[in-house]
Every structure is written in C-alpha cells, then in structure tokens.
Amino acid sequence: MSRKVRIGIIGCGAIAERLHVPEYAASPDAELVAFCDALKGRAQAVASTFAPDAQIFTDYKDLLKKADVEGVSVCLPNHLHGPVTIAALKVGCNVLVEKPMATSVAEARRMLDAADKAGKLLAVNQSQRLFPAHVKAKEVMDSGIMGKVLHVTAMFGHAGPEYWSPSGKWFFNKKEARFGAMADLGVHKADLVRYLTGKEVGSIGAFYERLEKKRASVEDNFVAALKFTDGTVGTLAASWTVKGAEANYTILYCTNGTLSVCAYPGRPLVANLVNPECEIDFDVPPPPDNDNGGWGLDIGGRFCRAIKGEEAPYCSGFEGMKSLEVILAAERSALTGRTIKINH
Numbered sequence: 001m002s003r004k005v006r007i008g009i010i011g012c013g014a015i016a017e018r019l020h021v022p023e024y025a026a027s028p029d030a031e032l033v034a035f036c037d038a039l040k041g042r043a044q045a046v047a048s049t050f051a052p053d054a055q056i057f058t059d060y061k062d063l064l065k066k067a068d069v070e071g072v073s074v075c076l077p078n079h080l081h082g083p084v085t086i087a088a089l090k091v092g093c094n095v096l097v098e099k100p101m102a103t104s105v106a107e108a109r110r111m112l113d114a115a116d117k118a119g120k121l122l123a124v125n126q127s128q129r130l131f132p133a134h135v136k137a138k139e140v141m142d143s144g145i146m147g148k149v150l151h152v153t154a155m156f157g158h159a160g161p162e163y164w165s166p167s168g169k170w171f172f173n174k175k176e177a178r179f180g181a182m183a184d185l186g187v188h189k190a191d192l193v194r195y196l197t198g199k200e201v202g203s204i205g206a207f208y209e210r211l212e213k214k215r216a217s218v219e220d221n222f223v224a225a226l227k228f229t230d231g232t233v234g235t236l237a238a239s240w241t242v243k244g245a246e247a248n249y250t251i252l253y254c255t256n257g258t259l260s261v262c263a264y265p266g267r268p269l270v271a272n273l274v275n276p277e278c279e280i281d282f283d284v285p286p287p288p289d290n291d292n293g294g295w296g297l298d299i300g301g302r303f304c305r306a307i308k309g310e311e312a313p314y315c316s317g318f319e320g321m322k323s324l325e326v327i328l329a330a331e332r333s334a335l336t337g338r339t340i341k342i343n344h
Contacts, residue, residue: 010036011074082101089117094122121313122317123314124315129191152235187324203340251263
C-alpha cells in the first residue's frame with residue numbers, strides 16, 4: 001500500500017473547500033492532519049466534513065510548529081502566498097501554493113531560493129494544465145499534426161469572484177489581492193498558452209480597466225497582445241464581467257490548421273486540418289467522479305506523489321514564476337502605455 005503523505009491546509013476558503021481538501025481526501029497518497037484559518041469555525045467546518053480528527057489552528061505559524069506535516073497547501077489571499085510559503089519551506093515543509101504564486105518576480109525568486117535551500121518541493125496550482133481537454137490538447141500539439149503555431153488566442157471570464165466565493169472580499173482589495181481579473185483568471189491562460197505551445201512570451205502590450213466592480217481597487221477587465229520569442233503572436237484576455245455564459249477557451253492557429261479548445265459547447269477539442277482536409281472531434285473524457293466533491297483533477301495525489309519522488313510536479317515553482325512574469329509585464333504595459341519586453 002502506498003505511503004500516505006501528511007498534509008496541512010493553510011486557508012480554508014472556497015478554493016480549499018471546493019478543490020484542495022476534497023481532492024486530498026479522495027487520494028490514497030494523502031492524509032489530512034491539520035487545518036488552519038483565521039476564522040476557527042471555518043477551519044472546523046471544513047475539517048469536520050473531510051478529516052474530523054485533524055488538528056485545528058488559527059495561526060499558520062502554530063500549524064508549522066506543532067503539526068506533524070510533510071506538505072501544505074497555501075490557499076490564502078495573494079499577498080500572503082510568498083511569506084507563508086517561505087515560512088513553510090524554511091521549516092522543511094513541501095508547499096503547493098495557489099496561483100498567482102506571488103505578487104512580484106522578486107518574491108517568487110525568494111520562494112524558489114527557499115525551496116532550493118531547504119531541499120523541498122515548491123509547486124504552484126496552475127490547475128488548468130490538468131483539465132481533460134487541456135491534457136488532450138497538449139498531446140495533440142506534441143504529436144505535430146497541427147504543424148507550427150503561428151497565432152494563439154486565449155480568454156477566461158466569468159461574472160466575478162463574488163459569485164464563486166461570496167466571503168472572498170479580499171479579491172477586490174488591491175492590498176490583499178494585488179491584481180484583479182488579470183491574475184485571478186489571466187494567469188491561468190498565460191500559463192496554459194506557455195504549456196500548450198512550449199513557447200515563451202518575449203514582449204507584451206496590454207490594457208486593463210475597472211468597468212463594473214466600482215467598489216473594487218483592482219481591475220475587472222484585461223486584454224493583452226503577445227509576441228513570443230520566436231515571433232508567434234497572440235492575444236490574452238480576462239474578465240470579471242462576463243454574463244450569461246462563461247468564457248474559458250484557447251484557440252491555436254497553426255500551419256496545418258486550427259485547434260479549438262473549449263470554444264464550442266459540447267465539443268471540448270476540435271481540430272480543423274488542411275492536410276488532410278478534415279475535422280476531428282477528439283474524445284475527451286470527463287474528470288473522474290469524486291465522491292468528496294473536488295474537480296477530479298487529483299491535485300492532492302499529484303502533489304503527494306511528487307513529494308515522494310514518484311512523479312514530477314504538474315507545475316513547478318519555476319514554471320509558476322514564468323507565467324507570473326507575463327502578468328506582471330502586462331501590468332507594467334497597462335500602466336505605462338508601452339510595450340514591455342520580458343527577459344529570459
């Protein structure tokens with residue numbers, strides 16, 4: 001029987017309750033032993049559903065000091081990702097941190113340095129890499145049937161975090177969130193286009209605006225034009241004002257056709273090829289059922305197996321930093337009105 005990795009949860013808000021905790025609970029590789037939240041009742045409520053014998057803390061420092069954990073998920077407001085991750089690494093704990101991994105490149109580098117010094121794993125939950133349509137799209141792109149990527153467009157939008165996490169007021173506060181839709185949603189697509197194409201963004205021009213969330217101190221809409229280091233071009237957009245139907249698609253325009261990912265309702269992955277001329281609807285299985293809830297992505301099991309050295313992390317700290325760099329460059333462009341180059 002596989003050894004279980006002892007896991008602690010730091011931050012018991014919506015992303016922990018709906019994704020991290022149920023997926024650890026469903027994994028034979030994980031054992032949930034500690035929960036921490038500034039609101040003790042929230043930590044107790046999540047623990048009571050998934051691990052009633054777990055220890056409860058209201059200060060992450062106490063969890064790191066007193067709980068016998070090998071790994072933690074850091075599911076806190078963005079401005080706490082860096083300091084809490086570094087504290088956990090310094091005491092010899094492996095970390096899976098929510099996206100965006102940090103609020104600056106300098107902070108992300110400090111996190112990577114802390115992981116290297118401790119000899120521990122730092123992973124970032126860029127979860128879109130694990131969605132079944134994206135896993136299959138990666139296989140298709142790697143197969144070479146699409147040819148060379150020439151142009152990419154990616155969009156992620158919904159009506160706003162208040163509908164997904166009603167208690168998450170921090171999303172709208174710049175001091176806590178640092179970014180709005182640009183990093184909440186845009187960093188997902190920045191990471192995904194890097195992952196699917198294997199290319200790095202070389203320069204970016206962007207705009208953002210607060211159009212509807214008037215009480216927020218962050219943007220609710222963002223759009224950028226990308227130029228990759230090899231000359232490939234693309235667009236990236238994120239929005240908290242998309243109503244009626246979510247936007248969550250990526251389209252890759254290639255020398256041998258177009259690959260549309262989640263662009264057509266009921267058709268998660270469609271290739272339109274020119275040689276041979278045909279249309280292919282790829283079979284994309286749904287995520288496996290998870291009786292505990294969760295999204296069926298096995299993020300908890302994957303993190304635990306990476307800790308044990310049985311597989312590579314699905315998104316390393318370094319990869320998370322490269323995707324964060326895109327968003328930070330976009331912000332600089334929006335603020336200055338200039339195209340910003342990204343050094344690699």
